C-alpha cells in the first residue's frame with residue numbers, strides 16, 4: 001500500500017520547557033526540558049516512578065504543569081488548546097478499545113470521533129491496520145485478540161488523525177515478542193515518515209534500538225540527555241559484570257566494593273549483583289574469588305561492554321531494574 005508523503009523534516013515538533021509537577025510533598029517532575037524534531041524518536045528512559053507518565057500527561061495537556069510550558073510546533077499547550085492537542089496522538093498504557101467490535105469497527109468509530117471524513121477514514125484505517133500488522137485479522141472481534149494485538153490496535157487509534165507527535169507510554173510492557181517487534185517496527189516506520197515520537201520505557205534495549213536521543217530520568221530529574229553514543233561516553237567506558245548466585249549476597253557486595261577497579265556494586269536480591277568495573281576481563285577472576293570468599297556461591301557471570309544500563313548505574317548508583 002502507498003504511504004503518504006512525509007511532512008518536511010524541519011522545525012520543532014515539541015518543546016517542553018522547565019516542567020515542574022508536585023504531588024503534595026513529592027516533586028514528581030523537577031525542571032524537565034527537552035525538544036523533539038519532526039522524524040525524531042525521543043526516549044524517556046527511567047525506572048518505575050521516575051516521572052515518565054507525569055511528563056507525558058503534561059505534554060499531552062491532560063493536566064497543566066505547576067510551572068514550565070509545552071509548545072507543540074509553535075502552539076502553546078493549555079487545558080483547552082485544541083490547536084495543540086490535535087497534533088498529538090497519545091497512546092496511554094491502559095487499553096481503550098471496544099471488545100465486541102472488530103479492529104476495523106473500533107478504528108472507524110474512533111476515526112469518526114476524531115472528525116475524519118468517510119473517504120479519508122477508509123484509507124487511514126487500512127493504512128493503520130497494515131502498519132501494525134493487523135490487516136489479516138481486522139474483521140475479528142477484539143476480545144479474541146492477544147494482549148499484544150490489543151495494544152497494537154490501541155496505538156492505531158492514536159495514529160488515525162496523522163499526529164505530528166505520537167506519544168507512547170511504555171507500549172511494549174507485557175506484550176508477546178511478535179507484537180513487541182511489530183510495535184517497534186511501526187514506530188521506526190513512522191519516524192522515517194516524519195512523525196515525531198515521544199517514547200517512554202524502562203527497557204534499555206528499546207531505547208537503544210529506537211531512539212535518536214534519550215533522556216535518562218530518575219526521581220523526576222533528567223540525569224543526562226543525548227544520543228546513545230553520547231550517553232555511553234559519560235560512563236568513561238567502564239564495563240559491567242552481573243554475578244548471579246546464592247548465599248551471602250550482601251556480604252559479597254560489601255567485599256567486592258573494596259576490590260581495586262570496582263567502581264560500584266548494586267543489587268543483592270534474586271537478580272544478583274551488578275558491578276561497574278574499569279577493566280572487566282582483567283578483573284573477572286579476582287571478582288569471582290572475592291565473592292566466593294565472602295560466602296556467595298556464584299552460579300553465572302556475565303560481562304557486558306558499556307550500554308545505557310551502565311550509564312544509568314553510573315549516573316544514579318542504581319540498576320535500572322532494581
Ligand SMILES: Nc1ncnc2c1ncn2[C@@H]1O[C@H](COP(=O)(O)OP(=O)(O)OP(=O)(O)O)[C@@H](O)[C@H]1O
Nearest residue numbers: 023026028046047048049050051052053054055170
Ligand atoms: N496523581 C498522583 N498523585 C500522587 N502522586 C503521584 C500521582 N501521579 C504520580 N505520582 C507519583 O509521582 C511519581 C512519578 O510517577 P509516574 O507515574 O510519572 O512515574 P513513571 O516513571 O511513569 O513510572 P510508572 O511506569 O510506574 O508509571 C511517583 O512517585 C508516583 O507515585
